[in-house]
Amino acid sequence: MGAFVRARFCALAFSIWALVVTLSAASIFRAMQEPEPIVAGAGVTAQRMLSATEPSLAGGPGDTPVFELAGAPGGTMLILGGTHPQEIGGVMAAILTVENARVKRGRLIVVPQANRSGFTHTDPMEAYLHRFEIATPAGPRWFRVGMRLTNPAHQWPDPDVFVHSPSLERMVGHETRNLNRNHPGLASGWLTARVSYALTTLAKEASLVLDLHEAQPEYPVINTMVAHENAFETAATAAATLQARRIPIGLSASPKNLHGLSHREFGDHAKAQAILTESANPAMGRFRGRTGAELVIEGRDPNYVRAAGLKRLFVGFDERGWPLRLRVARNLASIKEIIDAYNDLNPQSPIEVENIPDYNEVNTRGLGAFLQPPPRS
Numbered sequence: 001m002g003a004f005v006r007a008r009f010c011a012l013a014f015s016i017w018a019l020v021v022t023l024s025a026a027s028i029f030r031a032m033q034e035p036e037p038i039v040a041g042a043g044v045t046a047q048r049m050l051s052a053t054e055p056s057l058a059g060g061p062g063d064t065p066v067f068e069l070a071g072a073p074g075g076t077m078l079i080l081g082g083t084h085p086q087e088i089g090g091v092m093a094a095i096l097t098v099e100n101a102r103v104k105r106g107r108l109i110v111v112p113q114a115n116r117s118g119f120t121h122t123d124p125m126e127a128y129l130h131r132f133e134i135a136t137p138a139g140p141r142w143f144r145v146g147m148r149l150t151n152p153a154h155q156w157p158d159p160d161v162f163v164h165s166p167s168l169e170r171m172v173g174h175e176t177r178n179l180n181r182n183h184p185g186l187a188s189g190w191l192t193a194r195v196s197y198a199l200t201t202l203a204k205e206a207s208l209v210l211d212l213h214e215a216q217p218e219y220p221v222i223n224t225m226v227a228h229e230n231a232f233e234t235a236a237t238a239a240a241t242l243q244a245r246r247i248p249i250g251l252s253a254s255p256k257n258l259h260g261l262s263h264r265e266f267g268d269h270a271k272a273q274a275i276l277t278e279s280a281n282p283a284m285g286r287f288r289g290r291t292g293a294e295l296v297i298e299g300r301d302p303n304y305v306r307a308a309g310l311k312r313l314f315v316g317f318d319e320r321g322w323p324l325r326l327r328v329a330r331n332l333a334s335i336k337e338i339i340d341a342y343n344d345l346n347p348q349s350p351i352e353v354e355n356i357p358d359y360n361e362v363n364t365r366g367l368g369a370f371l372q373p374p375p376r377s
C-alpha cells in the first residue's frame, strides 16, 4: 500500500512539474510575440507597415514597421536591420537611425526588423537570452533577441530541398525560412518569400541599400562589407575612410553564383547599389559560454579570449570583448561613410543625413544616451 501511495504521489508531483514547465514555456512563447516599442524620432516623416507594400502580409507575423525620413529631392537609401534577428548590432544601429537621424536631402527608408517573425522565437536547446534592456535617462528600454530564421510556427514544414527562385539554386530545406536566402522573393510564395518580395519592392525605390548583419568571431567574413559590383566603388571608398578613422573594416565582392543574398539580388533585381555589413557578435558563436546579458550586451566571454589566444578567430578578442555599443557605433559609422562615399560618386542624387549618432560618442556614452524615452504604456 505504501508503495502505491508513493507511486501516486510521484505521478502527481511529475504532473505538477510538467504543468509548471508547460505554463512557463507558454508564457515565454507568448511574451516573445509582444513587439518592443521603436520610437520615431523627430526626423521620421512617415511610418507605415510593410503590408502597405505587400498587402498579403497585413496583420500577420511578417508585417513589420517601415520608417521614412525624407528631405528635399535627392537619392533614396534603404537600411535593413534584423534580416537575422539575433544580429542585434544591426538591429540597434537601424533603431538609433530611426530615433535620431534627420534627412536634409533625399530619403532614408529604414526597416529595423526585416524578418519580424524571427523575433518571436529562439532556437531550442541553446539557452539564448530572449530580451535585453538598455538604460536611458528616462527609464529602461527593452528589445528582443530573436533567431536567424522565420519562426517555424509561422512557416512550416520546411522542404527537404529549397529551390531558390529565380536562380533555381538548390539549398538545404530550412534555408526556405532564411530571409537572406529568399531574395528577390516571390509575391505568391511562402511567408519569408513574400517578406523578401516586399523588401525588394522597397529596394527598387532606392539607389543604395545597406543590410546590417553580425557574425560569430570564428566566421571568416567579419568586420567586413560585402558589396555588389555596382556598389564596389562606394563600399571601397567608405572602407578606406573607415580605416583612416581607425575603424578597420574589410571589403569583399559579392559572389555572382551565390543567390538569395541581399548584396547579390538587390543589385541584380532592384538595380540598387547593394552592400551588406558584418560586425562581430560573440553571443552567436559556438565557443560562447553562458548566454546572459554580460555576453549579449557587454560582449565579453573568457572562452573567446582563450580562442583568440589559440588563433582560432578572425577578429581580435581580449577581456574587453566586443560590446554591443562598439558594434552599433561601427555600424553607424559605416552608414555615415557609405552615404558620404555614395554622395561623392553620385552627386546627381545626393542623400544628406544629419544627426547620425557619432562613433566615439556611442562608444563612450552607450546606446541609452541615444534612445528616445520609453513610451508611456
Ligand SMILES: [Zn+2]
Binding pocket: 083, 084, 087, 213, 214
Ligand atoms: Zn546575418
